[in-house]
Amino acid sequence: MSDTWLNKVNWCADGLVPVVTQDVTSNKVLMVAWMNPEALRLTVQTGEAHYWSRSRKKLWHKGEESGHVQKVKEIRLDCDEDVLLLVVEQVGGVACHTGRYHCFFKKLEQGQWLVTEPVIKNPEEIYGQR
Amino acid sequence: MSDTWLNKVNWCADGLVPVVTQDVTSNKVLMVAWMNPEALRLTVQTGEAHYWSRSRKKLWHKGEESGHVQKVKEIRLDCDEDVLLLVVEQVGGVACHTGRYHCFFKKLEQGQWLVTEPVIKNPEEIYGQR
Numbered sequence: 001m002s003d004t005w006l007n008k009v010n011w012c013a014d015g016l017v018p019v020v021t022q023d024v025t026s027n028k029v030l031m032v033a034w035m036n037p038e039a040l041r042l043t044v045q046t047g048e049a050h051y052w053s054r055s056r057k058k059l060w061h062k063g064e065e066s067g068h069v070q071k072v073k074e075i076r077l078d079c080d081e082d083v084l085l086l087v088v089e090q091v092g093g094v095a096c097h098t099g100r101y102h103c104f105f106k107k108l109e110q111g112q113w114l115v116t117e118p119v120i121k122n123p124e125e126i127y128g129q130r
Numbered sequence: 131m132s133d134t135w136l137n138k139v140n141w142c143a144d145g146l147v148p149v150v151t152q153d154v155t156s157n158k159v160l161m162v163a164w165m166n167p168e169a170l171r172l173t174v175q176t177g178e179a180h181y182w183s184r185s186r187k188k189l190w191h192k193g194e195e196s197g198h199v200q201k202v203k204e205i206r207l208d209c210d211e212d213v214l215l216l217v218v219e220q221v222g223g224v225a226c227h228t229g230r231y232h233c234f235f236k237k238l239e240q241g242q243w244l245v246t247e248p249v250i251k252n253p254e255e256i257y258g259q260r
Contacts, residue, residue, distance in 0.1 A: 032150060032208065076234040076235075077238070078161065107205070108207070
């Protein structure tokens with residue numbers, strides 16, 4: 001497979017693009033992360049979501065520690081070709097490192113960000129004592 | 131209303147955060163754009179999505195030209211507090227400037243980005259001749 005599809009993406013100056021990841025079953029937006037070309041290539045090759053961790057400055061196979069991998073069902077690109085959308089099956093039902101189903105668990109209500117989602121699995125149980 | 135909720139957002143070095151906008155009815159991800167604090171404040175005050183246009187370098191009331199405004203139903207913040215999620219009613223059923231329902235109309239299939247969504251309304255009809 002040639003890399004034409006990879007070069008079609010308008011990688012930003014820092015070599016990354018934002019990625020929205022959505023659950024194929026619930027349609028909830030699970031998280032937003034970042035990819036570089038290698039992360040996208042690995043995602044396509046393996047069928048599991050790979051991102052670029054901006055904090056750790058390295059490739060990140062989502063679920064590599066937790067087992068909560070994301071099996072990719074669809075990869076989409078937006079009109080400006082600088083944002084990706086992954087539609088995935090979220091293994092383990094936990095996408096967020098806080099142990100919640102998804103990362104968008106704070107909702108603005110009357111000028112306050114209220115936590116609306118429960119912790120499904122304790123992070124210490126997911127990642128072990130750190 | 132004090133600005134505590136606005137300061138809670140981890141605005142990036144450039145003063146912006148990415149915003150994912152999702153349709154409350156279909157649950158489809160419509161678009162990804164950017165906000166600065168003023169755009170978020172206006173969104174909350176007016177109940178209609180406002181963004182920061184990075185290309186035009188100005189505040190952007192979504193639908194100001196097209197009439198395709200987004201009526202905001204929910205505003206959510208992610209675990210790292212640096213990405214927003216808007217759940218909206220998309221007036222006119224067209225979120226993309228190409229005249230399509232949503233911006234993620236290209237799907238990766240066998241190493242090609244295929245257009246999977248029809249143009250609902252001709253951009254010239256939406257915006258006039260330019």
